[in-house]
Amino acid sequence: MRTVSVPLGARGYTIQIEAGLLPGLGRSCRRLKLGRLCAVITDQQVAPLYGEQTTNSLRAAGFDPVLVSVPAGERAKNLQTVAETYDRLAAHRLERKSFVVALGGGVVGDLAGFVAATYLRGIDFVQVPTTLLAQVDSSVGGKVGVNLKAGKNLVGAFHQPRLVVCDLDTLETLPEREYRSGLAEVIKYGIISDAALFRRLEREMPALLARNRRLLKGVVARCCEIKSCVVAQDEQEGGLRAILNYGHTIGHGLEAISRYGRFLHGEAISIGQVMAARLSQRLLGLPAAEVDRIERLFIAAGLPTKLGLREAQKGALLEAMQHDKKVVDAEIRFVLAERIGRVRHSQAVPERDLNEILTTARTHGSAAAAS
Amino acid sequence: MRTVSVPLGARGYTIQIEAGLLPGLGRSCRRLKLGRLCAVITDQQVAPLYGEQTTNSLRAAGFDPVLVSVPAGERAKNLQTVAETYDRLAAHRLERKSFVVALGGGVVGDLAGFVAATYLRGIDFVQVPTTLLAQVDSSVGGKVGVNLKAGKNLVGAFHQPRLVVCDLDTLETLPEREYRSGLAEVIKYGIISDAALFRRLEREMPALLARNRRLLKGVVARCCEIKSCVVAQDEQEGGLRAILNYGHTIGHGLEAISRYGRFLHGEAISIGQVMAARLSQRLLGLPAAEVDRIERLFIAAGLPTKLGLREAQKGALLEAMQHDKKVVDAEIRFVLAERIGRVRHSQAVPERDLNEILTTARTHGSAAAAS
Numbered sequence: 129m130r131t132v133s134v135p136l137g138a139r140g141y142t143i144q145i146e147a148g149l150l151p152g153l154g155r156s157c158r159r160l161k162l163g164r165l166c167a168v169i170t171d172q173q174v175a176p177l178y179g180e181q182t183t184n185s186l187r188a189a190g191f192d193p194v195l196v197s198v199p200a201g202e203r204a205k206n207l208q209t210v211a212e213t214y215d216r217l218a219a220h221r222l223e224r225k226s227f228v229v230a231l232g233g234g235v236v237g238d239l240a241g242f243v244a245a246t247y248l249r250g251i252d253f254v255q256v257p258t259t260l261l262a263q264v265d266s267s268v269g270g271k272v273g274v275n276l277k278a279g280k281n282l283v284g285a286f287h288q289p290r291l292v293v294c295d296l297d298t299l300e301t302l303p304e305r306e307y308r309s310g311l312a313e314v315i316k317y318g319i320i321s322d323a324a325l326f327r328r329l330e331r332e333m334p335a336l337l338a339r340n341r342r343l344l345k346g347v348v349a350r351c352c353e354i355k356s357c358v359v360a361q362d363e364q365e366g367g368l369r370a371i372l373n374y375g376h377t378i379g380h381g382l383e384a385i386s387r388y389g390r391f392l393h394g395e396a397i398s399i400g401q402v403m404a405a406r407l408s409q410r411l412l413g414l415p416a417a418e419v420d421r422i423e424r425l426f427i428a429a430g431l432p433t434k435l436g437l438r439e440a441q442k443g444a445l446l447e448a449m450q451h452d453k454k455v456v457d458a459e460i461r462f463v464l465a466e467r468i469g470r471v472r473h474s475q476a477v478p479e480r481d482l483n484e485i486l487t488t489a490r491t492h493g494s495a496a497a498a499s
Numbered sequence: 500m501r502t503v504s505v506p507l508g509a510r511g512y513t514i515q516i517e518a519g520l521l522p523g524l525g526r527s528c529r530r531l532k533l534g535r536l537c538a539v540i541t542d543q544q545v546a547p548l549y550g551e552q553t554t555n556s557l558r559a560a561g562f563d564p565v566l567v568s569v570p571a572g573e574r575a576k577n578l579q580t581v582a583e584t585y586d587r588l589a590a591h592r593l594e595r596k597s598f599v600v601a602l603g604g605g606v607v608g609d610l611a612g613f614v615a616a617t618y619l620r621g622i623d624f625v626q627v628p629t630t631l632l633a634q635v636d637s638s639v640g641g642k643v644g645v646n647l648k649a650g651k652n653l654v655g656a657f658h659q660p661r662l663v664v665c666d667l668d669t670l671e672t673l674p675e676r677e678y679r680s681g682l683a684e685v686i687k688y689g690i691i692s693d694a695a696l697f698r699r700l701e702r703e704m705p706a707l708l709a710r711n712r713r714l715l716k717g718v719v720a721r722c723c724e725i726k727s728c729v730v731a732q733d734e735q736e737g738g739l740r741a742i743l744n745y746g747h748t749i750g751h752g753l754e755a756i757s758r759y760g761r762f763l764h765g766e767a768i769s770i771g772q773v774m775a776a777r778l779s780q781r782l783l784g785l786p787a788a789e790v791d792r793i794e795r796l797f798i799a800a801g802l803p804t805k806l807g808l809r810e811a812q813k814g815a816l817l818e819a820m821q822h823d824k825k826v827v828d829a830e831i832r833f834v835l836a837e838r839i840g841r842v843r844h845s846q847a848v849p850e851r852d853l854n855e856i857l858t859t860a861r862t863h864g865s866a867a868a869a870s
Binding site: 164207210211214215218219221223224225242245246247248249250271273276277278279281282283284285286364450451453454455456457458 | 535578581582585586589590592594595596613616617618619620621642644647648649650652653654655656657735821822824825826827828829
């Protein structure tokens with residue numbers, strides 16, 4: 129088993145990465161001395177696959193779990209679902225020492241984590257990410273939250289999990305589109321801080337698309353190491369942590385204007401990262417050859433990199449980006465790349481440049497429609 | 500001006516206590532170097548009285564406030580009101596550096612504080628408590644949250660304000676019943692940790708009921724000092740802080756079974772504190788004479804101390820108390836008094852004793868009906 133530790137003092141924890149971990153979940157939780165009552169929060173896609181295995185493992189270790197299954201998809205990551213989940217926790221009489229297990233992808237992890245952060249003013253939680261995106265990104269670092277109509281993750285908290293269990297077996301059942309979506313976050317780590325990882329992905333993308341187990345283990349572990357290192361230096365995003373949002377400003381805007389229906393998160397940030405690379409070329413001198421390598425790698429991963437935006441949609445996108453949490457004095461801030469492996473956060477982008485990049489995007493080859 | 504400091508390191512802050520503070524609120528906020536955009540969250544009772552004065556003070560100091568007025572009363576302290584408030588903040592485009600001003604009583608403070616704790620994963624907030632109860636209790640210490648149908652304050656966070664401004668002028672407009680309700684928390688401080696305060700209240704209750712300004716200033720400051728001292732030792736209620744919940748286990752249960760309609764919070768905890776005193780007599784040997792003094796002081800403050808419970812209501816009350824946040828392994832824990840000025844938290848109470856106390860309560864003189 130590979131383990132990565134997240135060194136946050138009293139809030140520190142371990143990420144386990146291996147195939148076949150789920151049956152041992154209960155034993156791992158017992159070592160953390162958690163209370164007897166717990167809730168496994170999952171969604172209606174994951175519940176039939178891993179719900180029973182998870183509750184069985186917990187029961188065998190002496191816990192008393194209730195399974196709470198919410199609708200699947202980003203649109204369910206809202207306050208209504210949160211309210212319904214609270215009621216289920218109250219009905220199962222969870223107490224301060226009780227805990228939540230988040231079993232699923234990023235949506236489930238963010239939602240279940242927010243519920244754990246706020247129920248009884250905060251109870252423990254364990255992340256069991258079952259998608260590539262959640263294993264390399266959203267399950268680590270303690271950012272939890274839900275969406276408002278006005279924008280993504282506008283409501284939330286910082287609440288670190290007590291443990292993250294990445295069972296590589298769960299990636300086997302992941303639909304191809306979801307798997308590729310996760311690769312968008314993997315590529316991001318290469319761009320923001322690891323040129324060697326980026327080169328490895330360029331070389332081994334076919335094997336990674338074939339879900340080669342050995343390769344996956346190394347890649348997931350490397351991504352978790354990078355994230356852990358960033359989070360340890362800046363847990364609550366005073367500065368550095370913002371680099372993890374490379375490609376996300378435009379990406380979140382795209383998700384918002386398509387009402388979380390058209391794009392998976394990874395698809396939206398794939399487009400966002402390519403656009404951010406073009407902005408980086410204009411504003412930080414990222415070489416054109418590196419912009420091309422970035423675009424080619426997303427294409428090799430089967431991800432969209434272009435976008436057909438009508439003029440009205442462009443306006444809506446700019447408007448949605450104004451709701452980004454990184455806005456300071458009404459000015460949108462970007463993460464931009466100097467070169468592959470090195471980025472700068474909090475970069476102001478003149479509206480003219482942003483406008484031109486959004487306009488150029490639609491003239492490039494076959495584009496994804498925004499709605 | 501009296502000031503009390505809450506020494507919590509980087510999260511520390513000051514409580515200001517004086518008449519005529521509201522016009523200086525904007526200047527006080529400017530000293531904290533808060534962002535320009537802000538939201539004044541208040542309720543429909545307080546808005547006509549102090550809304551304009553508050554926004555004017557902020558505007559004069561260079562801030563850009565939006566006034567958000569929610570329905571008054573404990574029943575509005577729910578997730579629906581929270582959701583509507585988030586939308587107003589998003590519409591006013593609040594950013595990470597923006598802040599919330601909670602202008603009103605305990606309900607507004609708890610609700611606005613929870614909104615501030617979770618909007619954009621947490622923004623700053625300033626408490627401007629306009630009720631006695633909020634000035635001596637709920638505005639200090641960072642506990643924020645809202646109710647679920649299953650129980651009071653079941654959802655929330657710890658989020659310390661940046662400043663608390665207790666303008667004693669605002670107590671002038673407080674309805675008599677609300678004012679007396681606040682006295683229930685004042686008396687509580689005497690019981691849990693200050694026998695001299697308790698004696699002073701016994702002597703000076705008539706002047707306090709007449710809202711004598713000099714007396715009020717000293718009493719509010721003393722209550723804030725006690726709360727500050729407890730919170731500084733145990734910010735997140737690992738142990739000691741639980742003593743602040745003396746009388747609240749039964750009190751919260753009463754509020755829940757009457758659906759937050761029959762009792763004001765202070766009235767419910769007045770009954771709860773007298774019942775807890777009787778339990779204390781049985782289980783910790785609190786002298787009968789002190790139980791009498793406790794009951795007489797609540798009566799002198801014009802607060803209810805008895806309760807007519809039908810058998811079915813008693814069952815509902817016990818059920819509601821099971822949802823108390825202090826439940827451990829399904830056992831309700833109480834704060835009980837050894838003597839006036841000294842209590843112990845986390846006390847288990849045999850169900851037989853609890854049952855008998857609830858039964859005895861209704862045979863004592865004229866009782867308040869629970870619904």
